[in-house]
Amino acid sequence: MSSVELATYPGLDERVSVLRLGETVDAVFVRTARFDVLVDTLDTPETCRAALDLVAVEADRPLIVVNSHMDWDHFWGNAAVAGRSAIIAHANAAVRFKDAGVREVLRRKSSEDSRFADVELCAPTMTFTDRVRLEGGDLTLELLHTPGHTPDHVAVWIPELRTCLAVDAVERPIPKVWSDDPEDLRSLVSSLRLIESLEARHVVLAHGHTDSPSVAGRNLRYFETLARRVGELGRAVPVAEGSDLPNGLELSDIVDGISELSEPMRRFYDRFHRANLRATIRSVHGAGSR
Numbered sequence: 001m002s003s004v005e006l007a008t009y010p011g012l013d014e015r016v017s018v019l020r021l022g023e024t025v026d027a028v029f030v031r032t033a034r035f036d037v038l039v040d041t042l043d044t045p046e047t048c049r050a051a052l053d054l055v056a057v058e059a060d061r062p063l064i065v066v067n068s069h070m071d072w073d074h075f076w077g078n079a080a081v082a083g084r085s086a087i088i089a090h091a092n093a094a095v096r097f098k099d100a101g102v103r104e105v106l107r108r109k110s111s112e113d114s115r116f117a118d119v120e121l122c123a124p125t126m127t128f129t130d131r132v133r134l135e136g137g138d139l140t141l142e143l144l145h146t147p148g149h150t151p152d153h154v155a156v157w158i159p160e161l162r163t164c165l166a167v168d169a170v171e172r173p174i175p176k177v178w179s180d181d182p183e184d185l186r187s188l189v190s191s192l193r194l195i196e197s198l199e200a201r202h203v204v205l206a207h208g209h210t211d212s213p214s215v216a217g218r219n220l221r222y223f224e225t226l227a228r229r230v231g232e233l234g235r236a237v238p239v240a241e242g243s244d245l246p247n248g249l250e251l252s253d254i255v256d257g258i259s260e261l262s263e264p265m266r267r268f269y270d271r272f273h274r275a276n277l278r279a280t281i282r283s284v285h286g287a288g289s290r
């Protein structure tokens with residue numbers, strides 16, 4: 001059962017529609033003068049079709065699809081649009097698509113939930129390496145490579161509306177770095193700085209149901225605080241799940257509002273935090289520390 005619904009935010013232009021799949025993920029639909037753009041295809045072709053029905057997409061209007069990155073909840077709906085649309089993604093997405101891990105996630109998830117049994121994975125059909133501009137006439141969509149959460153991550157900037165579709169480069173309460181390689185951490189921080197420098201009025205996220213432009217800055221402060229406290233500690237600390245973290249290094253010591261999250265969400269973001277902490281420790285204390 002798909003339960004996708006239309007959502008928006010106060011002041012968000014009516015040409016931009018948020019397609020919300022419960023707590024799982026948001027995709028975004030943008031109607032320009034020349035064509036429609038769908039940023040992400042949600043988690044199954046069925047959900048993606050239901051989402052396109054909600055925005056009453058017309059069969060004879062050109063549709064361009066963007067895959068923000070190759071995480072399951074953002075592109076498994078591709079089969080719903082592959083027959084009619086170009087699917088644009090970063091070149092690193094094509095590399096990730098070929099990775100056996102992508103099919104492994106599908107095997108695991110379809111064994112847990114029959115909803116995923118019929119998912120046919122479809123690769124992006126058009127890739128770029130730095131940036132792309134989609135000239136919609138009234139609106140421009142600039143696709144920006146914003147790696148760090150994943151190597152292929154793309155955010156979308158609509159300058160006329162001062163609106164950034166940040167997807168997973170920004171997340172409330174915190175985003176997650178791709179690996180404990182310090183290079184990925186640097187990429188994520190650079191991507192956050194890039195998004196902050198846009199001075200957007202709306203920063204629309206894929207998780208967390210917010211378009212608050214302050215989240216990117218808060219994510220940056222989190223990583224700065226993490227680096228400072230890890231530096232002050234003067235040594236690497238064990239960060240395995242379940243282990244106690246030193247004073248000041250628990251997620252709730254650094255970010256407000258963690259205690260208000262549900263228990264599963266707290267556990268979920270604690271895993272993100274420990275991944276970020278591992279990368280920070282390696283970045284501050286060197287590659288040998290874990």
Ligand SMILES: [Zn+2]
Nearest residue numbers: 071073168206
């Ligand atoms: Zn995501």
